[in-house]
Amino acid sequence: DAKTTQPPSMDCAEGRAANLPCNHSTISGNEYVYWYRQIHSQGPQYIIHGLKNNETNEMASLIITEDRKSSTLILPHATLRDTAVYYCIVSNSNRDDKIIFGKGTRLHILP
Amino acid sequence: GAVVSQHPSWVICKSGTSVKIECRSLDFQATTMFWYRQFPKQSLMLMATSNEGSKATYEQGVEKDKFLINHASLTLSTLTVTSAHPEDSSFYICSAIRPLGRETQYFGPGTRLLVL
Numbered sequence: 001d002a003k004t005t006q007p008p009s010m011d012c013a014e015g016r017a018a019n020l021p022c023n024h025s026t027i028s029g030n031e032y033v034y035w036y037r038q039i040h041s042q043g044p045q046y047i048i049h050g051l052k053n054n055e056t057n058e059m060a061s062l063i064i065t066e067d068r069k070s071s072t073l074i075l076p077h078a079t080l081r082d083t084a085v086y087y088c089i090v091s092n093s094n095r096d097d098k099i100i101f102g103k104g105t106r107l108h109i110l111p
Numbered sequence: 112g113a114v115v116s117q118h119p120s121w122v123i124c125k126s127g128t129s130v131k132i133e134c135r136s137l138d139f140q141a142t143t144m145f146w147y148r149q150f151p152k153q154s155l156m157l158m159a160t161s162n163e164g165s166k167a168t169y170e171q172g173v174e175k176d177k178f179l180i181n182h183a184s185l186t187l188s189t190l191t192v193t194s195a196h197p198e199d200s201s202f203y204i205c206s207a208i209r210p211l212g213r214e215t216q217y218f219g220p221g222t223r224l225l226v227l
Contacts, residue, residue: 034215043115043204043218044155087154098145099206099216101155 003027004088009106018075020105022088025069030092033064034099035073037084044087044101047073083109114138115207117219124195125227132190132222134205140185141207145216146178149202161188195226 005023012018024033032051036044048055048062050071055062061074075082087104091097114137124130134144142163147155159180160168167180179191188207192199206218 036218038155041202041221041223043117043221044206046215046217049215098157098160100157101147103154 003090003100004102006086006088006102006105008103009108011108011110012075012078013110014080015077018078018082018107018109020073020075020086020088020107021070022073023070024088024090027068027090028092031090032092033062033068033071034089034091035060035062036087036089037082038087038104039081039084047086078107078109080109080111083107115205115217115219117203117205117222119222120220121223121225123225123227126196127194129191129193130195130224132192132203132205132224134188134190134207134219136186136207136209136217139207139209141188141209142185143208144182144188145206146180146188146190147204147206149204149221155204158190192224195224197226200224200226 003026032049034049035047038044048057048060050062050064064071085104085106087101089099116135116137118133122130144161146158148158149155157170158173161180161182163182163185169175177193182188202221202223204218204221206216208216
């Protein structure tokens with residue numbers, strides 16, 4: 001079973017920041033938080049990952065709470081092309097550690 | 112970012128035939144690759160873990176004799192759907208692990224299989 005809980009869907013206006021929450025209350029000390037997204041009929045795309053510090057890259061920012069039991073993915077200026085299913089995953093990133101996908105959040109960007 | 116390719120991108124076959132899907136890591140070596148299956152409006156389901164030079168590890172409920180996996184090199188894993196039936200029609204996706212500070216999985220574009 002997936003170790004994360006996400007809202008099934010969210011709407012966001014184009015140009016605004018999209019904030020996608022994720023609960024991972026059973027995360028263990030050596031597990032990272034990963035975010036992927038899947039645009040319709042494509043393979044998942046890696047977005048960002050982090051352990052306990054906040055992270056930022058060219059795509060998004062990841063905010064992890066101090067107790068690491070939840071996190072938020074932030075898309076700073078959402079565009080229509082950001083419409084996708086977003087998956088939050090916890091993994092200890094060992095070479096053989098498999099990713100179990102939950103149902104994710106379907107993000108709709110509204111024009 | 113790292114590139115993982117799949118071939119073919121889509122395939123239509125008759126019931127009872129076998130179909131081979133290739134997964135390649137184009138700019139890195141991957142000792143471990145994964146195969147997923149995705150039915151319409153559902154999430155990805157892990158089928159098996161493919162390890163270079165050794166037997167694949169299958170998830171519970173996945174028939175290893177039906178879904179043959181070969182990982183003969185550090186850049187290529189193949190999935191063969193043997194004696195395909197209409198219920199095997201699905202979107203098959205592979206992923207490969209590339210070190211990125213920590214190990215990160217990169218996914219292929221997927222292969223859509225339709226069995227008639």
